[in-house]
Amino acid sequence: MSVDENIFFREATMRICSTLDLEIAMWRTIQYIGEFIPADEMYVHIYEPGLGALRTIAGATEEGGRKMNSITPLPEAIRKRVLETPQMLTINRAEMEQGFKFMLDYYGRKDTSALMRLLDIEGEKLGMLALLVKGRNRFSDEQSRLFSLLKEPFSMALCNTMKHQEVLRLKDMLADDNRYLHSELYRLSGDEIVGAAFGMKAVMEMVQHVAPLNSTVLLLGETGVGKDIIANAIHYASPRKDGPFIKVNCGTIPETLIDSELFGHEKGAFTGALFQKRGRFERAEHGTIFLDEIGELPAPAQVKMLRVLQYKEIERVGGTQPISLNIRLIAATNRNLEDMVKTKQFREDLWFRLNVFPIPIPPLRERKTDIPALVHYFMQRKSRELKLSSAPALAPGAIDRLTAYPWPGNVRELENLIERAIIISRGKPLSFDLLLPGGLGDVSESPEAPSASPKLDDVAARHIRRILSRTKGRVHGKGGAADILGIHPSTLRNRMNQLRIPYGRKTDYS
Numbered sequence: 001m002s003v004d005e006n007i008f009f010r011e012a013t014m015r016i017c018s019t020l021d022l023e024i025a026m027w028r029t030i031q032y033i034g035e036f037i038p039a040d041e042m043y044v045h046i047y048e049p050g051l052g053a054l055r056t057i058a059g060a061t062e063e064g065g066r067k068m069n070s071i072t073p074l075p076e077a078i079r080k081r082v083l084e085t086p087q088m089l090t091i092n093r094a095e096m097e098q099g100f101k102f103m104l105d106y107y108g109r110k111d112t113s114a115l116m117r118l119l120d121i122e123g124e125k126l127g128m129l130a131l132l133v134k135g136r137n138r139f140s141d142e143q144s145r146l147f148s149l150l151k152e153p154f155s156m157a158l159c160n161t162m163k164h165q166e167v168l169r170l171k172d173m174l175a176d177d178n179r180y181l182h183s184e185l186y187r188l189s190g191d192e193i194v195g196a197a198f199g200m201k202a203v204m205e206m207v208q209h210v211a212p213l214n215s216t217v218l219l220l221g222e223t224g225v226g227k228d229i230i231a232n233a234i235h236y237a238s239p240r241k242d243g244p245f246i247k248v249n250c251g252t253i254p255e256t257l258i259d260s261e262l263f264g265h266e267k268g269a270f271t272g273a274l275f276q277k278r279g280r281f282e283r284a285e286h287g288t289i290f291l292d293e294i295g296e297l298p299a300p301a302q303v304k305m306l307r308v309l310q311y312k313e314i315e316r317v318g319g320t321q322p323i324s325l326n327i328r329l330i331a332a333t334n335r336n337l338e339d340m341v342k343t344k345q346f347r348e349d350l351w352f353r354l355n356v357f358p359i360p361i362p363p364l365r366e367r368k369t370d371i372p373a374l375v376h377y378f379m380q381r382k383s384r385e386l387k388l389s390s391a392p393a394l395a396p397g398a399i400d401r402l403t404a405y406p407w408p409g410n411v412r413e414l415e416n417l418i419e420r421a422i423i424i425s426r427g428k429p430l431s432f433d434l435l436l437p438g439g440l441g442d443v444s445e446s447p448e449a450p451s452a453s454p455k456l457d458d459v460a461a462r463h464i465r466r467i468l469s470r471t472k473g474r475v476h477g478k479g480g481a482a483d484i485l486g487i488h489p490s491t492l493r494n495r496m497n498q499l500r501i502p503y504g505r506k507t508d509y510s
Protein backbone atom coordinates (compact mmCIF):
# COMPACT_ATOMS: atom_id res chain seq x y z
CA MET A 1 0.00 0.00 0.00
CA SER A 2 1.50 3.37 -0.91
CA VAL A 3 1.30 5.96 1.83
CA ASP A 4 1.98 9.67 2.13
CA GLU A 5 4.99 9.82 4.46
CA ASN A 6 4.12 13.30 5.69
CA ILE A 7 0.63 12.28 6.71
CA PHE A 8 1.97 9.08 8.31
CA PHE A 9 4.56 11.07 10.26
CA ARG A 10 2.09 13.69 11.41
CA GLU A 11 -0.61 11.23 12.44
CA ALA A 12 1.82 8.92 14.27
CA THR A 13 3.58 11.85 16.00
CA MET A 14 0.26 13.21 17.22
CA ARG A 15 -0.46 9.87 18.88
CA ILE A 16 3.04 9.51 20.35
CA CYS A 17 2.87 12.98 21.85
CA SER A 18 -0.73 12.72 23.01
CA THR A 19 0.12 11.68 26.59
CA LEU A 20 2.93 11.45 29.13
CA ASP A 21 2.13 7.75 29.65
CA LEU A 22 4.42 6.02 27.22
CA GLU A 23 2.44 2.78 27.16
CA ILE A 24 -0.73 4.63 26.19
CA ALA A 25 1.14 6.55 23.49
CA MET A 26 2.46 3.24 22.14
CA TRP A 27 -0.96 1.66 22.15
CA ARG A 28 -2.45 4.60 20.24
CA THR A 29 0.46 4.44 17.79
CA ILE A 30 0.32 0.70 17.12
CA GLN A 31 -3.39 0.98 16.34
CA TYR A 32 -2.60 3.57 13.69
CA ILE A 33 0.58 2.17 12.13
CA GLY A 34 -0.96 -1.32 12.01
CA GLU A 35 -2.80 -0.12 8.89
CA PHE A 36 0.52 0.29 7.08
CA ILE A 37 3.05 -1.95 8.79
CA PRO A 38 2.53 -5.45 10.17
CA ALA A 39 2.58 -5.00 13.94
CA ASP A 40 1.82 -7.48 16.75
CA GLU A 41 3.81 -6.00 19.59
CA MET A 42 5.83 -2.88 20.23
CA TYR A 43 8.35 -2.35 23.04
CA VAL A 44 10.44 0.52 24.37
CA HIS A 45 13.63 -0.45 26.15
CA ILE A 46 16.10 1.76 27.89
CA TYR A 47 19.75 0.92 27.83
CA GLU A 48 21.36 0.12 31.18
CA PRO A 49 25.11 0.33 30.51
CA GLY A 50 25.92 -0.87 34.04
CA LEU A 51 24.00 -4.09 33.49
CA GLY A 52 24.96 -4.61 29.85
CA ALA A 53 21.25 -5.10 29.34
CA LEU A 54 18.08 -3.49 28.15
CA ARG A 55 15.30 -2.69 30.56
CA THR A 56 11.90 -2.95 28.95
CA ILE A 57 9.76 -0.16 30.37
CA ALA A 58 6.62 -0.26 28.21
CA GLY A 59 4.89 -2.53 25.75
CA ALA A 60 1.76 -2.40 23.58
CA THR A 61 -0.35 -4.58 21.34
CA GLU A 62 -3.56 -3.64 19.54
CA GLU A 63 -5.41 -4.60 22.72
CA GLY A 64 -3.67 -2.14 25.00
CA GLY A 65 -0.46 -0.85 26.51
CA ARG A 66 1.25 -1.72 29.79
CA LYS A 67 4.05 -0.46 31.93
CA MET A 68 6.84 -2.99 32.27
CA ASN A 69 10.02 -3.42 34.20
CA SER A 70 11.96 -6.40 32.91
CA ILE A 71 15.61 -6.82 32.15
CA THR A 72 16.68 -8.41 28.87
CA PRO A 73 20.29 -9.52 28.80
CA LEU A 74 22.01 -8.38 25.63
CA PRO A 75 24.54 -10.75 24.15
CA GLU A 76 27.68 -8.89 23.18
CA ALA A 77 27.02 -9.40 19.46
CA ILE A 78 23.57 -7.83 19.59
CA ARG A 79 24.65 -5.05 21.89
CA LYS A 80 27.26 -4.01 19.37
CA ARG A 81 24.88 -4.30 16.44
CA VAL A 82 21.90 -2.62 17.98
CA LEU A 83 23.60 0.12 19.93
CA GLU A 84 26.13 0.95 17.30
CA THR A 85 23.84 0.89 14.31
CA PRO A 86 22.20 4.25 13.99
CA GLN A 87 19.99 3.09 11.12
CA MET A 88 16.93 0.91 11.20
CA LEU A 89 17.69 -2.74 11.80
CA THR A 90 15.41 -5.04 9.91
CA ILE A 91 15.47 -8.63 11.13
CA ASN A 92 13.46 -10.73 8.73
CA ARG A 93 15.18 -14.04 9.41
CA ALA A 94 16.21 -13.99 13.06
CA GLU A 95 17.81 -17.41 12.94
CA MET A 96 20.34 -16.05 10.48
CA GLU A 97 21.33 -13.13 12.69
CA GLN A 98 24.15 -13.59 15.09
CA GLY A 99 22.78 -13.41 18.63
CA PHE A 100 19.16 -12.87 17.72
CA LYS A 101 18.44 -16.56 17.74
CA PHE A 102 19.47 -16.54 21.39
CA MET A 103 17.03 -13.77 22.14
CA LEU A 104 14.13 -15.39 20.35
CA ASP A 105 14.86 -18.65 22.16
CA TYR A 106 15.05 -16.68 25.39
CA TYR A 107 11.52 -15.42 24.84
CA GLY A 108 10.29 -18.75 23.50
CA ARG A 109 9.60 -17.32 20.03
CA LYS A 110 10.37 -19.13 16.90
CA ASP A 111 9.59 -17.35 13.68
CA THR A 112 9.55 -13.67 14.33
CA SER A 113 10.43 -10.61 12.28
CA ALA A 114 11.60 -7.46 14.04
CA LEU A 115 12.27 -3.81 13.33
CA MET A 116 14.65 -2.24 15.82
CA ARG A 117 15.65 1.37 16.08
CA LEU A 118 18.14 3.01 18.39
CA LEU A 119 16.59 5.99 20.19
CA ASP A 120 18.97 8.84 20.93
CA ILE A 121 18.95 12.57 21.44
CA GLU A 122 21.91 14.71 20.45
CA GLY A 123 24.15 11.68 20.35
CA GLU A 124 23.11 10.34 23.76
CA LYS A 125 21.85 6.76 23.53
CA LEU A 126 18.58 6.45 25.38
CA GLY A 127 17.31 3.04 24.41
CA MET A 128 15.52 1.17 21.73
CA LEU A 129 12.19 0.91 19.97
CA ALA A 130 11.20 -2.54 18.73
CA LEU A 131 8.32 -3.76 16.61
CA LEU A 132 7.67 -7.51 16.45
CA VAL A 133 5.45 -9.56 14.26
CA LYS A 134 4.96 -13.29 13.90
CA GLY A 135 6.46 -14.95 10.82
CA ARG A 136 9.52 -14.58 8.66
CA ASN A 137 10.20 -11.94 6.06
CA ARG A 138 7.32 -9.74 7.16
CA PHE A 139 8.88 -6.31 6.61
CA SER A 140 9.49 -4.64 3.27
CA ASP A 141 12.10 -1.91 2.81
CA GLU A 142 9.37 0.69 2.53
CA GLN A 143 7.77 -0.39 5.83
CA SER A 144 11.16 -0.37 7.48
CA ARG A 145 11.70 3.22 6.23
CA LEU A 146 8.26 4.29 7.40
CA PHE A 147 8.87 2.90 10.86
CA SER A 148 12.21 4.66 11.04
CA LEU A 149 10.34 7.97 10.73
CA LEU A 150 9.09 7.39 14.28
CA LYS A 151 12.57 7.58 15.75
CA GLU A 152 12.51 11.31 16.48
CA PRO A 153 9.10 11.52 18.16
CA PHE A 154 9.74 8.33 20.14
CA SER A 155 13.17 9.56 21.28
CA MET A 156 11.49 12.74 22.48
CA ALA A 157 8.71 10.81 24.18
CA LEU A 158 11.17 8.46 25.89
CA CYS A 159 13.30 11.37 27.05
CA ASN A 160 10.22 13.12 28.48
CA THR A 161 9.05 9.93 30.15
CA MET A 162 12.43 9.39 31.77
CA LYS A 163 12.53 12.99 32.99
CA HIS A 164 8.97 12.77 34.19
CA GLN A 165 9.75 9.58 36.11
CA GLU A 166 12.79 11.22 37.64
CA VAL A 167 10.66 14.15 38.78
CA LEU A 168 8.10 11.75 40.26
CA ARG A 169 10.88 9.84 42.02
CA LEU A 170 12.30 13.04 43.50
CA LYS A 171 8.83 14.17 44.48
CA ASP A 172 8.20 10.87 46.26
CA MET A 173 11.52 11.21 48.00
CA LEU A 174 10.68 14.73 49.16
CA ALA A 175 7.24 13.65 50.31
CA ASP A 176 8.87 10.79 52.18
CA ASP A 177 11.41 13.13 53.82
CA ASN A 178 8.58 15.41 54.71
CA ARG A 179 6.57 12.63 56.32
CA TYR A 180 9.66 11.54 58.22
CA LEU A 181 10.40 15.04 59.48
CA HIS A 182 6.77 15.43 60.44
CA SER A 183 6.79 12.24 62.44
CA GLU A 184 10.05 13.33 64.08
CA LEU A 185 8.45 16.63 65.03
CA TYR A 186 5.40 14.79 66.21
CA ARG A 187 7.62 12.64 68.36
CA LEU A 188 9.26 15.71 69.83
CA SER A 189 5.94 17.34 70.51
CA GLY A 190 4.67 14.10 71.96
CA ASP A 191 7.40 14.47 74.57
CA GLU A 192 5.78 14.43 77.88
CA ILE A 193 5.23 17.87 79.30
CA VAL A 194 6.33 17.19 82.83
CA GLY A 195 4.13 18.83 85.41
CA ALA A 196 1.13 19.03 83.06
CA ALA A 197 -1.13 18.01 85.92
CA PHE A 198 0.68 20.05 88.56
CA GLY A 199 2.75 23.21 88.13
CA MET A 200 1.83 23.50 84.44
CA LYS A 201 -1.85 22.67 84.95
CA ALA A 202 -3.19 26.18 84.35
CA VAL A 203 -0.99 26.49 81.24
CA MET A 204 -2.18 23.16 79.85
CA GLU A 205 -5.80 24.12 80.41
CA MET A 206 -5.25 27.26 78.35
CA VAL A 207 -3.48 25.21 75.66
CA GLN A 208 -6.44 22.86 75.38
CA HIS A 209 -8.79 25.79 75.25
CA VAL A 210 -7.03 27.72 72.50
CA ALA A 211 -5.44 24.94 70.39
CA PRO A 212 -8.55 24.12 68.29
CA LEU A 213 -9.10 27.81 67.45
CA ASN A 214 -7.26 29.95 64.95
CA SER A 215 -6.46 32.72 67.43
CA THR A 216 -3.01 34.21 67.77
CA VAL A 217 -1.31 33.02 70.96
CA LEU A 218 1.35 34.93 72.87
CA LEU A 219 3.56 32.80 75.13
CA LEU A 220 5.16 34.76 77.94
CA GLY A 221 7.77 33.56 80.34
CA GLU A 222 11.38 33.71 81.37
CA THR A 223 14.04 31.90 79.45
CA GLY A 224 13.93 28.11 79.66
CA VAL A 225 10.41 27.80 81.07
CA GLY A 226 9.18 25.73 78.13
CA LYS A 227 7.75 28.24 75.61
CA ASP A 228 9.00 26.17 72.69
CA ILE A 229 7.45 22.95 73.88
CA ILE A 230 4.15 24.69 74.58
CA ALA A 231 4.14 26.22 71.07
CA ASN A 232 4.71 22.69 69.71
CA ALA A 233 1.94 21.30 71.85
CA ILE A 234 -0.53 23.94 70.61
CA HIS A 235 0.26 23.22 66.97
CA TYR A 236 -0.01 19.44 67.33
CA ALA A 237 -3.23 19.69 69.29
CA SER A 238 -4.74 21.93 66.60
CA PRO A 239 -6.60 21.02 63.39
CA ARG A 240 -3.46 22.20 61.56
CA LYS A 241 -1.34 19.40 63.01
CA ASP A 242 -0.73 17.80 59.59
CA GLY A 243 0.39 21.14 58.14
CA PRO A 244 3.83 22.68 58.63
CA PHE A 245 5.09 24.08 61.94
CA ILE A 246 7.59 26.77 61.02
CA LYS A 247 9.73 28.42 63.66
CA VAL A 248 11.34 31.82 63.25
CA ASN A 249 13.78 33.09 65.82
CA CYS A 250 13.30 36.84 65.42
CA GLY A 251 16.44 37.53 67.44
CA THR A 252 18.86 35.64 65.25
CA ILE A 253 18.01 36.58 61.65
CA PRO A 254 20.34 39.40 60.53
CA GLU A 255 18.39 42.60 59.97
CA THR A 256 19.36 42.77 56.31
CA LEU A 257 17.94 39.29 55.66
CA ILE A 258 14.71 39.58 57.62
CA ASP A 259 12.58 40.58 54.62
CA SER A 260 13.72 37.82 52.33
CA GLU A 261 13.72 35.20 55.11
CA LEU A 262 10.21 36.00 56.25
CA PHE A 263 8.53 37.07 53.05
CA GLY A 264 10.67 35.40 50.34
CA HIS A 265 11.92 36.99 47.16
CA GLU A 266 11.49 36.79 43.43
CA LYS A 267 14.30 35.70 41.17
CA GLY A 268 16.52 38.69 40.40
CA ALA A 269 14.98 40.84 43.15
CA PHE A 270 18.50 41.76 44.26
CA THR A 271 22.08 40.74 43.52
CA GLY A 272 22.45 37.15 44.57
CA ALA A 273 18.73 36.32 44.26
CA LEU A 274 19.39 33.57 41.75
CA PHE A 275 16.17 31.69 42.41
CA GLN A 276 12.72 32.49 43.58
CA LYS A 277 12.48 31.73 47.27
CA ARG A 278 9.43 31.26 49.45
CA GLY A 279 9.70 32.95 52.82
CA ARG A 280 8.86 31.34 56.15
CA PHE A 281 5.36 32.80 56.17
CA GLU A 282 4.56 31.13 52.86
CA ARG A 283 6.10 27.87 54.03
CA ALA A 284 3.74 27.89 56.99
CA GLU A 285 0.67 27.86 54.69
CA HIS A 286 -2.09 25.68 56.21
CA GLY A 287 0.05 25.31 59.32
CA THR A 288 1.42 27.38 62.17
CA ILE A 289 4.19 29.96 62.26
CA PHE A 290 5.99 30.34 65.58
CA LEU A 291 7.64 33.73 66.00
CA ASP A 292 10.07 33.15 68.85
CA GLU A 293 11.75 36.04 70.68
CA ILE A 294 9.29 38.47 69.09
CA GLY A 295 10.59 41.17 71.46
CA GLU A 296 13.89 41.18 69.53
CA LEU A 297 12.24 42.15 66.23
CA PRO A 298 13.84 45.36 64.89
CA ALA A 299 11.55 48.38 64.41
CA PRO A 300 11.30 48.23 60.57
CA ALA A 301 10.36 44.55 60.69
CA GLN A 302 7.72 45.32 63.33
CA VAL A 303 5.92 47.53 60.79
CA LYS A 304 5.90 44.75 58.22
CA MET A 305 4.79 42.17 60.77
CA LEU A 306 1.87 44.39 61.65
CA ARG A 307 0.77 44.39 58.01
CA VAL A 308 0.91 40.61 57.87
CA LEU A 309 -1.21 40.32 61.01
CA GLN A 310 -3.69 42.91 59.79
CA TYR A 311 -4.24 41.62 56.28
CA LYS A 312 -2.96 38.03 56.45
CA GLU A 313 -1.07 38.87 53.27
CA ILE A 314 2.57 39.15 52.29
CA GLU A 315 4.49 40.39 49.29
CA ARG A 316 7.75 38.75 48.23
CA VAL A 317 10.75 41.07 47.89
CA GLY A 318 10.69 42.17 44.23
CA GLY A 319 7.18 40.79 43.86
CA THR A 320 4.19 42.66 42.52
CA GLN A 321 1.34 40.46 43.69
CA PRO A 322 0.24 40.17 47.31
CA ILE A 323 0.00 36.54 48.44
CA SER A 324 -2.77 35.74 50.87
CA LEU A 325 -2.02 33.38 53.71
CA ASN A 326 -3.86 30.79 55.72
CA ILE A 327 -1.68 30.52 58.79
CA ARG A 328 -1.97 30.43 62.56
CA LEU A 329 0.40 32.55 64.56
CA ILE A 330 2.07 31.81 67.86
CA ALA A 331 4.57 34.30 69.27
CA ALA A 332 6.80 34.03 72.32
CA THR A 333 9.01 36.33 74.31
CA ASN A 334 10.88 36.46 77.58
CA ARG A 335 10.78 40.27 77.54
CA ASN A 336 8.14 42.41 79.15
CA LEU A 337 6.42 43.70 76.01
CA GLU A 338 4.21 46.05 77.97
CA ASP A 339 7.27 47.82 79.34
CA MET A 340 8.82 47.83 75.89
CA VAL A 341 5.67 49.48 74.53
CA LYS A 342 5.96 52.17 77.22
CA THR A 343 9.58 52.85 76.31
CA LYS A 344 8.68 52.79 72.59
CA GLN A 345 10.91 49.81 71.85
CA PHE A 346 7.90 47.81 70.70
CA ARG A 347 4.97 49.09 68.65
CA GLU A 348 1.79 49.35 70.63
CA ASP A 349 -0.42 48.40 67.62
CA LEU A 350 1.63 45.24 67.05
CA TRP A 351 1.40 44.35 70.73
CA PHE A 352 -2.41 44.68 70.61
CA ARG A 353 -2.52 42.30 67.65
CA LEU A 354 -0.29 39.77 69.35
CA ASN A 355 -1.84 39.96 72.79
CA VAL A 356 -5.08 38.20 71.79
CA PHE A 357 -4.59 35.14 73.97
CA PRO A 358 -1.57 35.51 76.24
CA ILE A 359 -0.38 32.41 78.11
CA PRO A 360 1.99 33.20 80.95
CA ILE A 361 4.25 30.27 81.79
CA PRO A 362 5.38 30.40 85.41
CA PRO A 363 9.08 30.24 86.22
CA LEU A 364 10.34 27.03 87.80
CA ARG A 365 10.83 28.64 91.21
CA GLU A 366 7.05 29.17 91.34
CA ARG A 367 6.29 25.51 90.66
CA LYS A 368 8.89 23.73 92.69
CA THR A 369 6.57 20.76 93.13
CA ASP A 370 7.50 19.83 89.54
CA ILE A 371 11.22 19.59 90.33
CA PRO A 372 11.33 15.91 91.46
CA ALA A 373 9.40 14.77 88.35
CA LEU A 374 11.58 16.90 86.07
CA VAL A 375 14.74 15.53 87.69
CA HIS A 376 13.54 11.98 87.20
CA TYR A 377 12.52 12.70 83.59
CA PHE A 378 15.84 14.33 82.63
CA MET A 379 17.90 11.66 84.43
CA GLN A 380 16.21 8.98 82.34
CA ARG A 381 16.41 10.94 79.10
CA LYS A 382 20.00 12.09 79.47
CA SER A 383 21.21 8.62 80.50
CA ARG A 384 19.58 7.25 77.36
CA GLU A 385 21.16 9.96 75.21
CA LEU A 386 24.55 9.34 76.81
CA LYS A 387 24.06 5.62 76.13
CA LEU A 388 24.38 4.56 79.77
CA SER A 389 22.96 1.17 80.66
CA SER A 390 20.93 2.68 83.51
CA ALA A 391 20.33 6.06 85.10
CA PRO A 392 22.49 6.81 88.19
CA ALA A 393 20.87 7.09 91.63
CA LEU A 394 20.32 10.30 93.56
CA ALA A 395 22.39 11.01 96.69
CA PRO A 396 20.44 11.66 99.92
CA GLY A 397 19.38 15.28 100.17
CA ALA A 398 19.95 15.96 96.46
CA ILE A 399 16.31 16.80 95.71
CA ASP A 400 16.16 19.18 98.70
CA ARG A 401 19.23 20.94 97.43
CA LEU A 402 17.75 21.26 93.95
CA THR A 403 14.44 22.48 95.34
CA ALA A 404 16.12 25.16 97.41
CA TYR A 405 17.85 26.67 94.40
CA PRO A 406 15.99 29.51 92.58
CA TRP A 407 16.67 28.38 88.98
CA PRO A 408 17.11 31.66 87.07
CA GLY A 409 17.61 29.63 83.87
CA ASN A 410 14.48 27.58 84.69
CA VAL A 411 13.89 24.10 83.23
CA ARG A 412 16.71 24.40 80.71
CA GLU A 413 19.20 25.17 83.49
CA LEU A 414 17.95 22.14 85.42
CA GLU A 415 18.23 19.99 82.28
CA ASN A 416 21.82 21.13 81.62
CA LEU A 417 22.79 20.69 85.25
CA ILE A 418 21.55 17.11 85.26
CA GLU A 419 23.44 16.32 82.10
CA ARG A 420 26.67 17.72 83.56
CA ALA A 421 26.10 15.87 86.84
CA ILE A 422 25.63 12.55 85.03
CA ILE A 423 28.79 13.11 83.01
CA ILE A 424 31.01 13.94 85.98
CA SER A 425 29.48 11.46 88.44
CA ARG A 426 30.76 8.42 86.51
CA GLY A 427 28.01 6.18 87.80
CA LYS A 428 28.09 7.41 91.42
CA PRO A 429 24.91 8.81 93.00
CA LEU A 430 24.28 12.41 91.93
CA SER A 431 24.60 14.95 94.73
CA PHE A 432 24.92 18.22 92.71
CA ASP A 433 27.14 19.56 95.54
CA LEU A 434 29.85 20.92 93.31
CA LEU A 435 27.57 22.04 90.54
CA LEU A 436 25.08 24.12 92.44
CA PRO A 437 26.41 27.54 93.37
CA GLY A 438 27.00 27.46 97.13
CA GLY A 439 25.66 29.99 99.63
CA LEU A 440 22.39 30.44 97.78
CA GLY A 441 20.39 28.00 99.79
CA ASP A 442 19.91 30.46 102.59
CA VAL A 443 18.30 33.05 100.33
CA SER A 444 15.98 30.76 98.46
CA GLU A 445 15.18 28.40 101.29
CA SER A 446 11.79 29.97 101.68
CA PRO A 447 9.98 28.68 98.63
CA GLU A 448 7.08 31.04 99.12
CA ALA A 449 9.24 34.07 98.27
CA PRO A 450 7.21 36.05 95.73
CA SER A 451 8.78 35.92 92.28
CA ALA A 452 8.99 39.62 91.70
CA SER A 453 10.57 40.44 95.08
CA PRO A 454 13.82 42.35 94.91
CA LYS A 455 15.34 39.54 96.96
CA LEU A 456 14.95 37.20 94.03
CA ASP A 457 16.58 39.62 91.63
CA ASP A 458 19.41 39.91 94.13
CA VAL A 459 19.78 36.16 94.07
CA ALA A 460 19.80 36.03 90.29
CA ALA A 461 22.26 38.92 90.09
CA ARG A 462 24.61 37.31 92.57
CA HIS A 463 24.40 34.03 90.79
CA ILE A 464 25.10 35.60 87.38
CA ARG A 465 28.02 37.59 88.80
CA ARG A 466 29.45 34.45 90.36
CA ILE A 467 29.28 32.58 87.06
CA LEU A 468 30.77 35.55 85.21
CA SER A 469 33.66 35.71 87.59
CA ARG A 470 34.22 32.00 86.98
CA THR A 471 34.25 32.55 83.18
CA LYS A 472 36.30 35.75 83.54
CA GLY A 473 33.48 37.78 82.05
CA ARG A 474 32.97 35.57 79.02
CA VAL A 475 29.28 35.35 78.06
CA HIS A 476 29.38 33.55 74.70
CA GLY A 477 30.66 30.19 73.52
CA LYS A 478 31.18 26.83 75.11
CA GLY A 479 31.96 27.17 78.80
CA GLY A 480 30.82 30.81 78.67
CA ALA A 481 28.35 32.15 81.25
CA ALA A 482 25.31 31.68 78.98
CA ASP A 483 26.31 28.08 78.33
CA ILE A 484 26.75 27.33 82.02
CA LEU A 485 23.45 28.97 82.88
CA GLY A 486 21.77 27.16 80.03
CA ILE A 487 20.33 30.28 78.42
CA HIS A 488 20.76 32.11 75.14
CA PRO A 489 23.58 34.71 75.25
CA SER A 490 21.22 37.48 74.13
CA THR A 491 18.85 36.50 76.94
CA LEU A 492 21.68 36.64 79.45
CA ARG A 493 22.69 40.08 78.19
CA ASN A 494 19.11 41.28 78.57
CA ARG A 495 18.97 39.90 82.05
CA MET A 496 22.32 41.55 82.87
CA ASN A 497 20.96 44.84 81.59
CA GLN A 498 17.85 44.49 83.72
CA LEU A 499 19.94 43.63 86.77
CA ARG A 500 22.46 46.36 85.90
CA ILE A 501 25.37 43.96 85.76
CA PRO A 502 28.13 45.48 83.63
CA TYR A 503 29.85 43.35 81.06
CA GLY A 504 33.36 43.22 79.77
CA ARG A 505 36.23 40.83 80.41
CA LYS A 506 38.01 43.32 82.65
CA THR A 507 35.03 43.73 84.96
CA ASP A 508 35.54 42.46 88.47
CA TYR A 509 32.53 40.34 89.38
CA SER A 510 33.67 39.11 92.73
Ligand SMILES: Nc1ncnc2c1ncn2[C@@H]1O[C@H](COP(=O)(O)OP(=O)(O)OP(=O)(O)O)[C@@H](O)[C@H]1O
Pocket residue numbers: 192193194195200221222223224225226227228229230333334377411412415487488491
Ligand atom coordinates in the same frame (compact mmCIF):
# COMPACT_ATOMS: atom_id res chain seq x y z
N1 LIG B 1 7.51 20.89 81.41
C1 LIG B 1 8.55 20.38 80.77
N2 LIG B 1 8.68 19.05 80.61
C2 LIG B 1 9.75 18.53 79.99
N3 LIG B 1 10.74 19.25 79.45
C3 LIG B 1 10.66 20.58 79.56
C4 LIG B 1 9.57 21.22 80.21
N4 LIG B 1 9.75 22.55 80.15
C5 LIG B 1 10.90 22.74 79.50
N5 LIG B 1 11.45 21.57 79.13
C6 LIG B 1 12.73 21.39 78.42
O1 LIG B 1 13.56 22.47 78.81
C7 LIG B 1 14.27 23.00 77.72
C8 LIG B 1 13.92 24.46 77.53
O2 LIG B 1 12.58 24.59 77.13
P1 LIG B 1 12.16 25.57 75.95
O3 LIG B 1 13.19 25.58 74.89
O4 LIG B 1 10.77 25.24 75.56
O5 LIG B 1 12.21 26.94 76.75
P2 LIG B 1 11.91 28.43 76.24
O6 LIG B 1 10.94 29.01 77.19
O7 LIG B 1 11.54 28.39 74.82
O8 LIG B 1 13.32 29.14 76.44
P3 LIG B 1 13.96 30.43 75.66
O9 LIG B 1 13.23 31.63 76.10
O10 LIG B 1 15.38 30.45 76.11
O11 LIG B 1 13.81 30.12 74.20
C9 LIG B 1 13.91 22.16 76.53
O12 LIG B 1 14.89 21.19 76.32
C10 LIG B 1 12.59 21.52 76.91
O13 LIG B 1 12.43 20.29 76.29
Ligand SMILES: [Mg+2]
Pocket residue numbers: 227228292
Ligand atom coordinates in the same frame (compact mmCIF):
# COMPACT_ATOMS: atom_id res chain seq x y z
MG1 LIG C 1 12.52 29.17 73.14
